[in-house]
Amino acid sequence: MAKKYLEKNVLDAALERLEIIFQNFDNIYFSVSGGKDSSVMVQLANIVAKKMNKKFDVLLIDLEAQYRYTIEHIEELKQLSQVRDFYHIALPIALRNAVSVLQPKWICWEEESKSLWVRDMPEDSINIHNCPFPWFKKGEEFEEFIIQFANWYIQKYEGKRVACGIGIRTDESLNRFRTIALQEKKVTFEGYKWTTKIKMGERHIEAYNFYPIYDWTAEDIWGAVSKLNLKFNYIYELMYKNGVSIYEQRLCQPYGDDQRNGLDQFKALEYDTWSKVINRVNRCKFWEYIL
Numbered sequence: 001m002a003k004k005y006l007e008k009n010v011l012d013a014a015l016e017r018l019e020i021i022f023q024n025f026d027n028i029y030f031s032v033s034g035g036k037d038s039s040v041m042v043q044l045a046n047i048v049a050k051k052m053n054k055k056f057d058v059l060l061i062d063l064e065a066q067y068r069y070t071i072e073h074i075e076e077l078k079q080l081s082q083v084r085d086f087y088h089i090a091l092p093i094a095l096r097n098a099v100s101v102l103q104p105k106w107i108c109w110e111e112e113s114k115s116l117w118v119r120d121m122p123e124d125s126i127n128i129h130n131c132p133f134p135w136f137k138k139g140e141e142f143e144e145f146i147i148q149f150a151n152w153y154i155q156k157y158e159g160k161r162v163a164c165g166i167g168i169r170t171d172e173s174l175n176r177f178r179t180i181a182l183q184e185k186k187v188t189f190e191g192y193k194w195t196t197k198i199k200m201g202e203r204h205i206e207a208y209n210f211y212p213i214y215d216w217t218a219e220d221i222w223g224a225v226s227k228l229n230l231k232f233n234y235i236y237e238l239m240y241k242n243g244v245s246i247y248e249q250r251l252c253q254p255y256g257d258d259q260r261n262g263l264d265q266f267k268a269l270e271y272d273t274w275s276k277v278i279n280r281v282n283r284c285k286f287w288e289y290i291l
Contacts, residue, residue: 010213010215010216010220011220011223011224011227013215014041014044014212014213014216015044015047015048017192017194017210017212018044018045018048018049018165018212019048019052020192021163021165021210021212022048022049022052022054022056023052024163024189024190025161025162025163025208026157026160027057027153027157027160027161027162027163028045028054028056028057028162028163028164028165029056029057029058029059029087029153029162029163029164029165030042030045030056030057030058030059030164030165030167031058031059031060031061031146031164031165031166031167032058032059032060032074032077032167033060033061033167033251034060034066034070034071034073034074034077034233034251035070035167035233035250035251036221036222036225036232036233036236036249036251037167037168037169037213037216037221038166038167039073039077039167039230039231039232039233040167040213040221040224040225040230041165041166041167041212041213042058042077042080042165042167043077043080043228043230043231044212044213044224044228045082045165045212046080046081046082046083047228049082050081050082054082055082055083055084056082056083056084057083057084057085057086057087057153058077058078058080058083058085058086058087059087059089059146059149059164060074060086060087060088060089061089061093061142061145061146062088062089062090062108062109062122062125063093063095063108064090064108064109064117064118064119064280065108065118065254065255065276065277065280066118066119066251067233067235067251067266067269067270067273068119068270068272068273069233069234069235069238069270070233070235070251071119071122072234073231073232073233073234073235074088076231077231086124087126087149088122088124088125088126089125089126089145090108090109090121090122090125090126090127091109091126091127091128091131091136091140091145092107092108092109092110092111092128092138092139093107093108093109093139093140093141093142093145094106094107094139094140094141094142095107095108095142095255096255097255097281098255103281105139106255106280106281107138107139109121109127109128110138111128113280116276116279116280117276117280118273118276118277118280119273119276133148133149133152135148135152136148147198147199147200148200150162150164150198150200150205150207151200151205151207153207154205154206154207159206160206161206161207161208162206162207162208163189163195163207163208163209163210164198164207164208164209164210165209165210165211165212166209166210166211167211167212167213168211168213168214169213169214169215169216169217169218169221170214170215171216171217171218187204188208189208189210192210194210194211194212194214195208195209195210195211196208196209196210196211197209218246218247219246222246233251235251235269235270236249238269239265239269242265242268242269244265254266254277255281
């Protein structure tokens, strides 16, 4: 935890940011993926919420083609003491398929492709058979869904402003840095640069994204896991043993532009999952011969 934020280390700064959010918002949800960053963020939130006697919700968009260990870790996060509602989304959402020019997008949890699903539908999920979102349409884009969800969440709590925690770190990409740093192009909550008011089309809605660990490094993430004895996704341990540095480990859906280069990790770490992953989308088998 060597990196400093003003006169604080990044752990203390993140805890302070979370306290600010819990002090100013009654309805808060955290967007998680099962990856290390969002996992640490939501576990820190649980520490702060417990101290302040607060509750929060969690949003998980399940992309179907996931490591088994990721799903096991998600089940651990569902048990956090301060979680009120856990929205486990398993809807047919459109995702990028960079392994094929013939099928540039694929749809996770698509009923027509059920025989090819990488895993069974989670029993406690929000899916196409029990979907509470009147606006949802099959093939909706991931980015559109998260904004629509924020607007739905506001309506659920009668128009009261809400906050959504996002576990991104700016040292991972220039675009993430721009999300935080370019304040002149965004509306913030009370001037805090680690917040952004959400836009739906051309208008702002009463919801703020906030980024409590935006200035953390990969070392900070694993330092917090060790120092606070946090739970973590064991797939990272296997990645490290397989020669993947802590700076290169990624868990996003496997067929994206960058993620396709890590498809071989499925083969090395979870072979049973790999066999299903390469059969899931058009032309993915081709990658088996070049990885």
